[in-house]
Amino acid sequence: MRVIVALAFALGLLAQAAPAPAQDAEALRREMEQMRKQFEAMQEQYKKAMDMMTERLERVEARPQPPVAAPGTPAAPPAPMQPAQGAPPVTDLVAQRPPGSDPSPLDLIKPRQPFALYERRGPGQLLFDMGVTGDFIGNLTQHNVQKNQGGSFPGLENLFFPREVEVSFFGQIDPYARAEVRVEAGQDSRSGELTVNLAEANLTLMALPFGTQLKLGKMRNRFGYLNQIHAHDWPFIDNPNVLQQFFGKEGLVESGFEATWVPPLPFYLELLGGVFNGENDVAFGRDQISNPLVTGRLRTFLDLDEWGAVQLGSSIAAGQTPEQRNSTIVGFDAKYKYTPPGWQRAAFTLLGEYLLSFRDVVVTDPDGRDQTRTRNSQGFYVFGGLQPFNHGELSKWLLGFRYDRTQYPAASGTEWAVQPFLAYYPSEFLRFRLGYKQTTRSQCCSYLDFQDNGGSAKQVSEYFLQATFILGAHPAHPF
């Protein structure tokens, strides 16, 4: 029975699928004729539209380019819209990017501005960013301080000089890594000669797994808050006394590797470890990767929302001095910034670093024998900046104050300093600072007696003028 039902069902389906009875041939022909006519009409319509567009395009191409409004003048009214019904056509708004035509041989022999041909190729053709920064310092102090070379800029007292003129190149190498290269020139002595050096040249591998990155090359070490920042970007004029005493005037700039890990936690935590040659001639001058300077850093951040934000960090650097003696420096840093809602700049900034140095030194005991002992010394600085206006002329002014206190890492004695200053920012690319610094040094008994050349640097009063500019690209500043 089942077989019969199935057969009947299959036959039924076949009957449905069978060709329909012959249709009326005349009706079919009429329908096809109608479709042909419709197709011809559409073809005609398309041809007309294409002709109109071609004509319009030719007219536009033949039209001379309108002159560009001079900067500062109000923008020219945009072309009127074709609103029609509903959404207006977006194409009417188009202001095309400059065409990327190649220069002709005639263009090449014409006199031109620097980079004029580069600009013709359109933006983004250089494939990396470059910028120039200039930082100039003028300082006035007592003659005895100049004789002793005991000012904040040793050997450059009572001079106006270029502290740092820097050319920087930075950008992506490929989808996996980025690079930065900075070449610096600056005056180091009274002779007026400039020294040019490779300040940084490094690459960062950014596509590593598990939230890690590896930076290698020559770099400013991420030790504490200030060391990684170039002098023109410091929030004050001169290097804090504690950093100058513990790392020298160049700071900790080393060649080697630095790896960071940002673990997947609900709060920000960055762990850093580094291995370097040890090229710092004050604290770590062993200069051997086989006997390296090892660094570490832990950084976290508390976002207090509308009450500002705090960054906390702790760092360590352990290596050997040029005399092959052990040296370890531990640092703690904190920065608080309060930016009221809607403000573009922080109204109030508080920054401080505290450093501890454990350095092996040779001392002669009463019996006249040399002994190696570990000298512990410490120092800190605290900086406060106030910029209480968001708009108008007053928003371009900032009032700053720094207090320094430090011991000497390889000798006994202490120095402390106060420094108020006033900064003026005509724009974010230009800045002037005017400051005063009073330094007091305790009676000292070893090599740092501050009595060289018949001068004395125990009480130092200094007046500073700083002018800084940025030309071209400059990466956004971190917190």
Added chain:
Amino acid sequence: MRRLITLTISLATAWITFSAAAADAQKLRVITSTTDLKALTEVVTGDLAEVDAMARPTQNPHDLEVRPSLMIKVRRADAMIVNGLELDDWADVVAQGANNPNVIPGAPGRIDASRGIPVLEVPKTRVDRSMGDVHPVGNPHYTLDPGMASIVTQNILEGLARIAPQHRAAFERNRQQFLARVDEAVGRWTKMLEPYKGSPVVVNHALWIYLLTRFGVVQVGTVEERPGIPATANHIVKLVNLMKEDRVKAVIAEPWSDFKLVQRIAQEAGASAAILAATVGSVKGTDTFIEAVDFNVQTLAQMLK
């Protein structure tokens, strides 16, 4: 028995919690630079993604403070959507500090929302900073124009479909539904501003050109002397004279502008001043893209009356 019931309820609760957590874990995590892009991303993803913005609505996206708390948001992201016309270059610094290879330039999760945008105010001559803080690649504020929603959401869709191809159909469906709502609203907005086509307005910062051009309103001057450079007394005098000559009725400003100055200029020239929603959520009641444009169009129409 009571123990059995308690145990069953506990197990059920744990299972539901676990399932919810697992579902959340499956969601795409998308970070955008601005709240405009966040709003436009949310309409594409619907419930399939968690979307967050780096800039707060009231922050000027030109110059954002790079906080490590932004890096922690980016650290976990599957995709990062940026403006692409140098409005949010700071996003690169955030991506560098986040140690997340998904969002670095060139990665599939790095999405540029500006691709194919007909960019306005592209400099036709050599530019430098004597002209102020100019954008060499053109005005980046294209998200203020509802007509650009189609291109921006298409870019977002294509980018997200690269990393989650299984959701392409859903993204496309969401996008079409949203664009239908925008189309309907654009008709309404066009009608609302139709009587004021060709009307002159003054803006604080050259941020509104896409919105104004869309509806045929003409920008005749800026309160800023040059982009990012505050007005001098001389410029204000010239601007007020120009406004009187052109019978300018409206001066529009962004929430982070010096609104007292804007009001003073408007008052001197006999015009009215208002703050418009420069980004989604920057003014109360503008928490969605359509609400923000709606607020801007209504306020503009009222000022031009």
